[in-house]
Amino acid sequence: ASSGIGLATARRIHADGGTVALLATRAAMLDGIASELGDRAFAVPTDVSDPSQVSASIERCFELLGDVDLVVNSAGVDGPSALLDITDEKWARSIGVNLSGPFYVSRESARRLKGGSCIINIGSELSFMGMGLYVDYCASKAGLIGLTQALAAELAERQIRVNAICPGPVDTPMMEAEIAWFPNPDEVRQMAVDRVPLKRWATPDEIADAVVYMAGAKFATGAAWSLDGGTTAC
Numbered sequence: 585a586s587s588g589i590g591l592a593t594a595r596r597i598h599a600d601g602g603t604v605a606l607l608a609t610r611a612a613m614l615d616g617i618a619s620e621l622g623d624r625a626f627a628v629p630t631d632v633s634d635p636s637q638v639s640a641s642i643e644r645c646f647e648l649l650g651d652v653d654l655v656v657n658s659a660g661v662d663g664p665s666a667l668l669d670i671t672d673e674k675w676a677r678s679i680g681v682n683l684s685g686p687f688y689v690s691r692e693s694a695r696r697l698k699g700g701s702c703i704i705n706i707g708s709e710l711s712f713m714g715m716g717l718y719v720d721y722c723a724s725k726a727g728l729i730g731l732t733q734a735l736a737a738e739l740a741e742r743q744i745r746v747n748a749i750c751p752g753p754v755d756t757p758m759m760e761a762e763i764a765w766f767p768n769p770d771e772v773r774q775m776a777v778d779r780v781p782l783k784r785w786a787t788p789d790e791i792a793d794a795v796v797y798m799a800g801a802k803f804a805t806g807a808a809w810s811l812d813g814g815t816t817a818c
Contacts, residue, residue: 586613588756589706590658592788593795597654598625600796605645607632607689608659632659632685633677642692651701654799655693657686658706662758664717664765675720682724683731690735690746699743702805704795705732707750709812725750729808736806745805749794752812753777753785781814 586608594604594617603624606614614627626648630641646652661681665674686705693703710718711725729748736746753759753776766772777783794811798804810816 586610586617588658588758589751589754589788589791590656591617592792593656593658594625595621596789596792596796602653603649605648607641607645632657632689633680635684635688638685638688639692642689642696646696651698652693652696653701655689655697655701655703656706656795657689657703659685660706660758662718662721662762664762665720666717667719670720678720678724679727682721683727686728687731690731694735694739694744697742697744702745702747702799703735703739704798705746705748706791707732707748707808709750709752709810709815711748711750711808712810712816732808733806740805745802747798747801747804747806748808749791749798750808750810750812751786751791752780752810752815754791755785755787759785779815780812781818784813786811786813 586606590608594606598604598621604621605626605628606617607628607630608614609629609631611627611629614629618625618627626645628641628644628648630637632638659681661678690703705728707728708721708725710722711729714722732746732748739746763769763773763776777785791811794809798809
């Protein structure tokens with residue numbers, strides 16, 4: 585929750601009166617955000633791809649927050665690479681952060697969550713479609729939908745809901761870093777806008793709004809909500 589969708593979501597929930605625990609790898613940045621938010625915000629530095637760190641961090645979150653109503657798995661790594669250039673390390677990192685991370689966080693949270701709470705995973709339009717140069721990312725985000733649905737099926741008897749929100753391009757630092765990888769970033773950026781029927785990128789705040797809405801949708805579980813400006817529908 586140190587940037588992008590995670591940070592926007594934390595800020596929105598905090599502004600609405602909620603208490604938030606921020607998990608990310610960048611400890612100094614997390615501390616600054618928690619300090620900026622003030623009361624009801626806690627920094628819990630965590631590499632979500634490390635199950636031992638996640639176990640300790642989730643225990644700490646419940647100590648700080650008491651009962652938890654909402655868990656948002658928004659950590660993500662991205663970056664284009666041709667198939668033959670994807671190293672074992674890059675593959676492991678993509679799967680580790682984008683898929684194993686939500687599994688670890690959800691598993692440890694589920695030990696403690698009460699009925700009426702929910703887990704929301706941040707997927708992608710690439711959860712539903714393939715794209716060249718994004719083999720590792722597509723695989724991790726497609727797997728996240730399977731994880732979401734399986735968790736929803738298992739946890740429903742405890743009245744714990746699990747859903748996914750799947751954005752298209754979002755105006756975040758990660759997206760800008762991704763665009764900068766290409767030799768023609770201005771052209772690629774315009775192409776990324778043009779392929780969206782609404783002809784723009786989403787803002788992180790718009791995704792945060794969707795998280796809050798989905799958290800309140802009491803009969804929704806196992807859903808994967810495309811929030812991509814119409815890209816996967818057209």
